[in-house]
Amino acid sequence: MLDTLLSGLKFINQLLTAGIAITAFSLLLYALTFNLRDRVARSFALILMCVVIVFVGDAISSIVDSHQMLQLWLQFEWIGIAFLPACYFQFSEALLATTGRPSYGSQRWAIWLMYVISSGFLATLPFMLLVGPLVPDVFPAPHLQRTWLTWVFAIYFLAVMSWSWFNFWRAYQRTVTPTSRRRMRYLINGALAPVLGSYPFLLFGSSLATNHPLLFWLVAVLNNIFVVFLIIIMAYSVAFFGVSWPDRVVKRRLFKWLMRGPVTASSVLAITTLVRRVGESFGFEYSAAVPIVMVGSLLLFEYAITLAAPLWERWSFQGGDKSNLLLVQNLNERLLTTGDLRQFLESVLAAICDRIQAPNAFIIALNAGDLELMVNIGDTPPIHEMSDGLNHVATQNGNGNGLFIWDNFWLVPLHSQRTNEEVLGILGIARKPESILEDDQKEAVLFLAERAATALEDHVQQQEIISSIETLSPQIDMIQRLRAASRYGDTNVLTAPEIPLESPDVVRWVKDALTHYWGGPRLTDSPLMGLNVVRKTLEEHQDNPANALRAILRQAVDQVRPEGERRFTGEWILYNILEMKFMEGKKVREIATRLAMSEADLYRKQRVAIDAVATAILEMEQKVRADKKLR
Template sequence: MLVGGLIIIMAYAVAFFGVSWPDRVVRSRLFKWIMRGPVTASVALGVMTIVRRVGEIFGVVYSGAVPTAMVVSVLLMEHTITIVAPIWERWIFFGGDRADLTLLQSLEERLITQGDLRQFLEAILAAVRDHLQSPSAFVAALDGGDLSLIVTTGNSPLQKEADLSEALQVVNGGGNGHEEYSWGDYWLFPLHQPSGMDEDQPVLLGLLGVARRPDQALVREQRQSLLLLIQRAAQALQDRRLQQGVFRSLEELKPQVEMIQRWRAVGRYDSKASLLADTLPPESDLANWVKDALTHYWGGPKLTQSPLLQLEIVRQAFNEHNDSPANALRAILRQAVDSVRPEGERRFTAEWILYNILEMKFIEGRKVREVATRLAMSEADLYRKQRVAVEEVARIILEMERQMQVRVNGKEAEHSLSVGGA
């Protein structure tokens, strides 16, 4: 027991070294490992010993109850730890951040996934069809100015390749004063989200379409019941839009949060040096950033809002490109892509594959099928080699950043020495 306790103390002392996780995560994982490993094993061995000795008292040398007791004790311990772990994490490790972290942990249970949304909307459409005696219905969401079909039900459901732009034009052209619109054999019901600033100008979230007979008309009772179903469908689309905004924010925050955690972890041992020095991003993150920036090489939010803009090589290139961050980053990407290019005249051979993929797919903006056909490979093989090419560009940019930081830090050191000598 003493040796085990000392080992645990030693493990706790070194568990934080070089780890970018928050302290609460390290403590929680270490404690959970101790409970699931040594503690569970000790309990199982203790139960086995007790059962065996009780059997010996009654003259039973070996009993099938020994392995049974061991298995049951392990299962009970693991199940108990699973149930109790959230409680001890909340009260022991979360501290003053208990409310925020509990909210984040419960987010998984509260999220509406695509499957949950589809299931809920299918139930609403079933109620709408039953109420109006309609053979089919659909719900489409408005994303970026275009309608995308979320769910369709019925005997003759609307096909996913159906052109919904006409339906959107019908609704937009009719103004906001109508409760329903006619589009071919369908009624269209706008799904609105009341604006936070002006409820007289609702925001269109999507459309609910219901198939109708040529001579069918809505009566007052049907409208009243249908209004409630439409409001619930609109609420589901509103939650979907809010969640998409949350996910986008989390994706934008992830690189910065990881970098802050790394600074915090290193700063525990050498705060001055670590906080003053520029920290290089992990190569895995850099590869994702490079791929996103190359995707919008000729313009787009993935280029203009890229985390790569914070690199020293990009900041140093601002002056050369009229203080345009996008142009500076584009020039760095171009330089890195050119570094992948083999020497000599461009060819379509094996050694040129990585460069040709980068040039044709991102710089020239050709379609995947066209690039695969030109390079005589399958699309799956193209994606694999594209990943290798992007990782090579990321490696080159990382090396360029290292060299630039060495150069900048060297100049700052020389400047400090000259000022000190003066």
Template sequence: MINGWPETFLAGIQTLNQILTAGIAITAFSLFLYALSFNLRDRVARSFAIILLCVVVVFTAESLQDSTVSIRTLDLLLRAQWFGIIFLPAAYLHLSDALLVTAGRPSRGRRRLAVRAIYAVSAGFIILLAFGYLLGPIVPDGKPAPYLQRTGWTEVFTAFYISALVWAGINFARAYNLMLTRSGRRRMLYLMAGATAPALGSYPYLLFGYSLAAQHQYLFWSAATIINALVGALVIVMAYAVAFFGVSWPDRVIKSRLFKWIMRGPVTASAALALMTVVRRGGELLGVPYSAFVPFTMVATVLLMEHTITFAAPVWERWLFFGRDRNELELLQNIEERLLTQSDLQQFLEAVLAAVRDHLQSPAAFVAALDDETLFPIVVGGNRSLLDQEGLTKALDHVNGDTRREFLWGNFWVLPLHRQRRPDMDRDELPPLLGLLGVARRDENQRMENDQRNALWLLADRAAVALEDRQLQQRVFRSLADLQPQVELIQRMRAAGR
């Protein structure tokens, strides 16, 4: 074991590199779906989605390569990997052109033609790849890993790759200098830093076939592992910068949504994959090719991560994204969680009426709301034919000044539902009437016991609270309806200014 430690160390580096490669593929694919879902209308986001798709192709093909696949499959994966590498320069130039347009330097046709020409050249290299001119046959026992033999066209592509990335870098710098605001320069700086990720990630594959990589395998795999770790972080930085382009949401919403997306997608999947790989490799070292702990580890990791994210999300949102507006945003969150819609109110009142009817063995019951001196039933339980809905408003004539006294109206016990008394009200001031709770008697001789009356009034108080919340929330909905057009206009102007 001690004598073979260099081989063990190299195998450990390669395993870590495989985990990072798969993690980058998962992260890039997740962020690609994010771009497709939320801000694909923006030109910057569309060009960034193309870069992410190239990264997905490169790192997915790389992560599928291991000693268990056949030579033919390995050759196919290596050529698919180069499909993503070939289109990266064109996608970079496309993104840089979109950034210049966003920064106030629109194309007069020349940059647009240049971008199309670069895509056409990339398509030409794809044709060369398909016919075996860009890369030769596979070297299955090549060092530091199996690779496709280099040809003269490979050197031409390398020069094209470097030239296009330098051109795109110049455009990035121009866009940065055109930014006038501090926030614009900061996001452009994030974007420029993150834009180095795909270029760094594809660089090791351009070295395959050179003697330098074959002679210094430890250096090569160590550098590849470090680069992959940087690529994973920088891709997220780049996605963060692009997420603000072309969307009308506030910054805190963008940050929170992207952070939650990354935690539930790439972080959870990468953690499950990493632990599965460790468990599987540990089983192989112990002489067990397949371990039942592999699927158990995957399921347990996903469940624990989702559980943790669900409970931690409100905490990190308050501390990372709310800022000085924490109290206002927490109030809005509480309103959203506790708001009673019409369906929620009806379900609650139906439950109250069910408890009332069960308690008094009543054939029917109703809750009516008072709007503009007119009563109309919100919920009716039991036999509806017992309720005279047209003459229901006449029941208001029987309401006296006692807020805790029921009265008879036809065959119904009727309980007035008042608002809760506020501390600033006078002692003899009567709280406003909200509505009525009616309970049908089984027969004319039925009487209520004290316990039944107390229980009935307890349920009536719950119905009164629900009606009071209904009135308050109707005001909130009307205010939001009046405010929504102005908010949408402001958000559209905000999106146009990004």
């Protein structure tokens, strides 16, 4: 009975050990993927690397049969154990710096010294100095012998960990908000996990474990369960460092990562191993059920996670903004894109053509006086051939609600459903000479035209919303970055006169400002107004920020210009696009024709040109900031 119980506990411990290795590796990938730029996250990634090394070695050593391989994998664990104190101290210093206490030269030297000491301990491992040879046939588990250097390392390990925990406490004392203090408590408690799980305490308690094997395996199982929980808690706390996402986004992403990664992988491993062990107990060395169970359990777990996703999504949206957040989250599924609009309008045209047996039809949208062919069925004259006539007809007959005749077409103005005065577009249906629509046909056409007008109006409103979001995005991004930077007490960033600029933001701001170069909110409300280089030129432009920014944009565009007289050749493409599109306000089709390129190629070149302007502005800003520091 005791042997069965011990075997069961040993089996559970093996699964937990593998699960910890999987969890630590998954969280390591998470840190490397989402917040590697942050110093705290990088230090935490080093700790996770040590944990992965320790538990991979532990998991493999529990299943190998050869004494030589067993000793090799037990020694492999010491790579992670040796560097764990240095990684912990680096992590504690990074945490302290995040709360507003910068690291000085002495702390940085101390970190490097600890890595050197850890490397020195590790260098003695092949010579059986750090730990001795394998003790293979010992109950309850084989282990390496301790040496005099093992005691020295244990003292070093304890001293560095104590110093690190003192830094944790100092960092906790420096946090001020309830949320940051709560997460700091989570982090400090979670930091116990790598220590409890990684250090080979069996080196110092082998006699106790031999005399009480049941107690040993019970403690080992409970300790590993505790370690899994604490590692996740620690990762949760660190996940908020180095990212500007709102807290709800961090929680949602981490939870999804855990469920689809370590939870699924560990569960599938446990089920598969259990099936294999059961098969072996019945005399089957290999069971065909193993791969079937593996694939089936994997699919079932993914299916269950997909079904449960809406529940944890709603859980992460807590508070009074829950309804608004859910609405924004579902916007992606409800948004009427241009492709969706064209598909719907094609269906409308198909229904009209079927109803009155028309050979062709079209729908044209009116956008600030310009005509844009949205969809057509059959042969339709080119839009530029119809533009003058249609504009005239729309002007003369746009207030009407019925059909009217123009050339060989019936035309129906598509009115806004809100004002019933604004004309959003025109529906055109080919007609034969002297053909007359029946009343039911006319009624059907007008009904379908109303549906098309509703779709056009919804699309216009959505585009207005998207434009508003694009205008607000720079300010929102800045606020989120400031909020994230001050999470753990470093409130100095809120009063910093200069906000660090990131290239993607600058490119977007430059594009917005160029779009409204001759006036508009994207220029007058641009975050680029806060640049030193713009403020420096205010006096030259009568303290008019818009004119100052316009001058800087002009200067940056001129830096893209090649030397010599302006030409329409390959080396002048970027400058010509900027000049014609933003300075002269020409239309895309006209520019593409003048530069002899497709519209798709024009848009690609335009992105390159805007990147060049943003780079030029950044260089000017960096120069101004450097001059300020010299003064």
